[in-house]
Amino acid sequence: MEFSEEAKREIEKNLSEVVRNINVDGRERAEIVNELRSTYYEAAEGEARARGSDVVSVVDARSARASISSPRETAESFMKSYADTLRRAGFWSRLVAFVIDNLAIFALSMIVMAPLFGLMLLMGMPMQDEAANQAWFDSLSLTGAVTFGIVAFAAAVSVMVVIFGYYIVLEGHFGYTPGKYVMGLRVLQTDGTKIGYKEAILRNLSKYINNLIVIDTLIMLVFFYREKQRGFDRIANTMVVRIRS
Numbered sequence: 001m002e003f004s005e006e007a008k009r010e011i012e013k014n015l016s017e018v019v020r021n022i023n024v025d026g027r028e029r030a031e032i033v034n035e036l037r038s039t040y041y042e043a044a045e046g047e048a049r050a051r052g053s054d055v056v057s058v059v060d061a062r063s064a065r066a067s068i069s070s071p072r073e074t075a076e077s078f079m080k081s082y083a084d085t086l087r088r089a090g091f092w093s094r095l096v097a098f099v100i101d102n103l104a105i106f107a108l109s110m111i112v113m114a115p116l117f118g119l120m121l122l123m124g125m126p127m128q129d130e131a132a133n134q135a136w137f138d139s140l141s142l143t144g145a146v147t148f149g150i151v152a153f154a155a156a157v158s159v160m161v162v163i164f165g166y167y168i169v170l171e172g173h174f175g176y177t178p179g180k181y182v183m184g185l186r187v188l189q190t191d192g193t194k195i196g197y198k199e200a201i202l203r204n205l206s207k208y209i210n211n212l213i214v215i216d217t218l219i220m221l222v223f224f225y226r227e228k229q230r231g232f233d234r235i236a237n238t239m240v241v242r243i244r245s
Contacts, residue, residue, distance in 0.1 A: 005058045010061035011040045020073050021075035021193050035070055036074070043068055060119065075193050080129050086192065086241040088228040090187045094240060100179030112158035116151050167207060170199035186243045202236035 003011075015036055043064035068074055170177045175186050175194055185205070189195050195203075206216035207220040219231035229239055 001054060003041070003044070003055060004058065006058035007044060007056045009059040010058045011044060011064075014040060014061070014065045016031060018076060030031060039068065040064055048214070056115045086188070086239075088243045089183075089240040090228060091217075093183045093185060093242065097179035097183040097185055098175070100182055101166065101177045104178050105163060108162045108166070109159045112162060113155050116155040167204040168200045171195065171204070173198035180240070184242055185240050187238055188239050190237045190239050195236075199236045199238050201239045203230070203232045206230065206232045 018036055019033060022062070041062070044056045044060045047063040047067070051060075053060075063099065068137065167177060171180075171187050172195065180186065187195050187200075189199060198243035206212040216230045216232055220229055220233070223231075227234075227239070233239060
């Protein structure tokens with residue numbers, strides 16, 4: 001059966017909306033995309049046959065989409081069976097990823113602090129004991145003190161943004177951090193679909209509360225070792241999987 005160009009574009013548009021919710025790479029992604037494409041094409045052909053046409057139009061493609069389900073539901077149905085085949089990441093690979101990410105956070109923090117360090121050197125701060133530093137600060141003019149205060153405040157805010165935003169933004173948008181990428185890991189919802197910012201916030205809360213990440217990890221090792229989920233992964237309905245060996 002022949003497909004009009006408009007119908008093909010509509011099907012590819014529908015396909016791209018579904019694929020946004022599928023956060024896997026490589027061969028697995030290609031297989032899912034091909035299966036989805038076949039499903040959409042078959043459904044559109046069925047719509048064309050139902051109206052007695054030999055040409056699939058854009059109307060048929062839209063009707064096919066309506067008859068299947070929403071992009072999110074379609075992604076979920078495909079990923080549910082796929083999720084069971086995913087290999088969940090263990091303790092050591094996640095620990096290495098965590099170390100890499102913390103080194104990255106430290107490096108980024110030093111970068112955003114660089115203007116403050118530069119200003120301190122430029123203004124002649126002794127950087128010795130607390131008394132010497134206090135004496136230096138007291139000797140500053142009003143303009144110098146205000147300038148130093150503004151730069152110090154901006155640096156502190158920037159560091160907080162790096163620390164708190166690193167995991168949430170990267171995992172919420174991409175599904176992985178640099179550390180997880182290096183280790184071939186990906187964060188998904190337990191149904192296999194892509195996580196969002198809400199899930200990223202929930203699963204990373206323990207990293208921002210003093211020593212809670214240790215307890216959270218112990219919960220995984222003691223109670224949820226088979227599922228390989230931290231306590232906050234259970235709350236967020238997320239899992240960390242290995243997407244490449």
